Amino acid sequence: MGKIYIVSISSGSSSDLSKRAIDALNESDVIVGYKGYIDLIKNVIEGKEIYSNSMRGEIERCSFAISSANEGKKVAIISSGDAGLYGMAGPIFEMADGIEIEYIPGITAAFLAASQLGAPIMHDMCTISLSDLLTPFDVIEKRLKAAAEGDFVIALYNPKSSGRQNHIETAMDIIRLYRKDTTPVGIVKNALRSGQNVKITMIKDIDFDEIDMSTTIIIGNSQTYIKNGYMVTPRGYRI
Amino acid sequence: MGKIYIVSISSGSSSDLSKRAIDALNESDVIVGYKGYIDLIKNVIEGKEIYSNSMRGEIERCSFAISSANEGKKVAIISSGDAGLYGMAGPIFEMADGIEIEYIPGITAAFLAASQLGAPIMHDMCTISLSDLLTPFDVIEKRLKAAAEGDFVIALYNPKSSGRQNHIETAMDIIRLYRKDTTPVGIVKNALRSGQNVKITMIKDIDFDEIDMSTTIIIGNSQTYIKNGYMVTPRGYRI
CATH class of the missing domain: 3.40.1010.10 (Tetrapyrrole methylase, N-terminal domain)
Structure with a gap:
C-alpha cells in the first residue's frame, strides 16, 4: 500500500x-x-x-x-x-x-528565527506572508492592519522576492501607523542554517536592502523591549 | 561556567x-x-x-x-x-x-494539533491564549475581534481552566460575529500524547464540555472546508 x-x-x-x-x-x-x-x-x-x-x-x-x-x-x-x-x-x-x-x-520559521533573537514572541502572535503570488495584496494589507491594530507580535514570511521588492516597505508603512517607531524588530536570515545572519533593530531603522527571500522578520508588540542585546516580549509576570 | x-x-x-x-x-x-x-x-x-x-x-x-x-x-x-x-x-x-x-x-501546540486535523492552518494564522491570569480579558477580546476581522486562521491556547469555564464561549461569540456558523473547527486534546482526542466540527456545533486545559482549538478562515474527514485551508493554488 x-x-x-x-x-x-x-x-x-x-x-x-x-x-x-x-x-x-x-x-x-x-x-x-x-x-x-x-x-x-x-x-x-x-x-x-x-x-x-x-x-x-x-x-x-x-x-x-x-x-x-x-x-x-x-x-x-x-x-x-x-x-x-x-x-x-x-x-x-x-x-x-x-x-x-x-x-x-x-x-515553523517564526520560531526558528525567534530562537536566535531572545524571547521576541511569547504572547499572542500572528504570521503573515507577503507573497502575492496566491493571495491578492489587498487581503495581505487588510491582515497587516488587523494584526497591527490587535497588538499581535507579527512574523512576516516571504518578505521579498525579485518580483516584489517593495511589499516589505508597504507592510512596514501600515504597521507603523499602529506601532511606535522604536518598536524592536528582529531580522533573521537562514535561521539555524549555514549563512545565518541575525539583527535586532527598530521599526524606524530597518535596512530594507538586507532583507531577502530567506529572511523572517519579527515585529514586537507594544510591550517588547531590548535587554542585553536580546529582544524580549513580556508575558506579564511580576518579576 | x-x-x-x-x-x-x-x-x-x-x-x-x-x-x-x-x-x-x-x-x-x-x-x-x-x-x-x-x-x-x-x-x-x-x-x-x-x-x-x-x-x-x-x-x-x-x-x-x-x-x-x-x-x-x-x-x-x-x-x-x-x-x-x-x-x-x-x-x-x-x-x-x-x-x-x-x-x-x-x-508549538498549534502545529501539533494541526498535524492531526489535515491542513487546517496553511495560510496567515494567529495564536491567542484565553488565559487571563496575566492578560486583562479586554485585551484578549480585542485580539479575538482583530483576528476574526482579519480572516486569520485562529489557534486558541489555554481555552479553559477551573477558574475560567466561560472564556471559550465568550471567544466563540466574538468570532462568530465575523465568521459563518458552518466554519470548520478542529478540537485536539493531548496532541501526539497519550490520551489524544481529535474532533472536527463547525462553529455552531462546538460542545464546550469536551474542551479542557489540554485542548488546542483551530478555527478555520473563510475559505476552510472539510474533505474526506480532514480540515483543509486552501493556500490559493489552481488545482
Whole structure:
C-alpha cells in the first residue's frame, strides 16, 4: 500500500529534525521536494529516489507524490519549517483521495528565527506572508492592519522576492501607523542554517536592502523591549 | 561556567523532540520544569537532578534555574510546545543577567494539533491564549475581534481552566460575529500524547464540555472546508 508522508523539515539541519520526521524519511521509497530543501537534508536521504524541481513547481510535486503513492510507493514530500503553514500539506490534502496521508509537524520559521533573537514572541502572535503570488495584496494589507491594530507580535514570511521588492516597505508603512517607531524588530536570515545572519533593530531603522527571500522578520508588540542585546516580549509576570 | 538551556519539548514524546533538544537535556546537570512536563520526558532525563513544581510556579522555576547556573551548573528549563510562546523563554530572558542562554525551538501546540486535523492552518494564522491570569480579558477580546476581522486562521491556547469555564464561549461569540456558523473547527486534546482526542466540527456545533486545559482549538478562515474527514485551508493554488 502506498502512503504519503508530509514531512516538515524545520531548519533542515539534522539537529532540528524530529525523530518522527527522520523515521518517515527512512521509511520512504521516494523523496519529493523543492531542490533547495532536498539539498539541506541530503545527508539524511542518501540513496533514496529523489524528485525535485524549482520554486513554483508545487503542484507538479504534489501530482508526482500522489501518482507514486497510487503505484504503491511510500513517498515523503518535504517542506521547510512546518509543512502546514504556507507549505505542502494544503495541496496534498486538497488533491489526494483514497491514499493514506501522515503529516509530521515541525518548527515553523517564526520560531526558528525567534530562537536566535531572545524571547521576541511569547504572547499572542500572528504570521503573515507577503507573497502575492496566491493571495491578492489587498487581503495581505487588510491582515497587516488587523494584526497591527490587535497588538499581535507579527512574523512576516516571504518578505521579498525579485518580483516584489517593495511589499516589505508597504507592510512596514501600515504597521507603523499602529506601532511606535522604536518598536524592536528582529531580522533573521537562514535561521539555524549555514549563512545565518541575525539583527535586532527598530521599526524606524530597518535596512530594507538586507532583507531577502530567506529572511523572517519579527515585529514586537507594544510591550517588547531590548535587554542585553536580546529582544524580549513580556508575558506579564511580576518579576 | 554555568549555562541555561531553554528547551522546547514539543509534544513531550521522544518522537517529536529535536536532536538539539535531546542533546541539551543530556548536557544538563539539572532539569527544571512543571511536574506534568517533567513526567512526559522522564525516559530522556533518567538520573538527572530534577527541580519541578506545580502550575503557576513559573517564576520560582526561573529563579532556581538562574541561581543554579550562577553556581556553575548547566540547567535545562523545559516548556511544552515552543518555550518562546506562552512558555519559559520570556521570564528567563527578563530575569537573567550575565549568564549564557540558549533557547532551543520546538513545535508549538498549534502545529501539533494541526498535524492531526489535515491542513487546517496553511495560510496567515494567529495564536491567542484565553488565559487571563496575566492578560486583562479586554485585551484578549480585542485580539479575538482583530483576528476574526482579519480572516486569520485562529489557534486558541489555554481555552479553559477551573477558574475560567466561560472564556471559550465568550471567544466563540466574538468570532462568530465575523465568521459563518458552518466554519470548520478542529478540537485536539493531548496532541501526539497519550490520551489524544481529535474532533472536527463547525462553529455552531462546538460542545464546550469536551474542551479542557489540554485542548488546542483551530478555527478555520473563510475559505476552510472539510474533505474526506480532514480540515483543509486552501493556500490559493489552481488545482
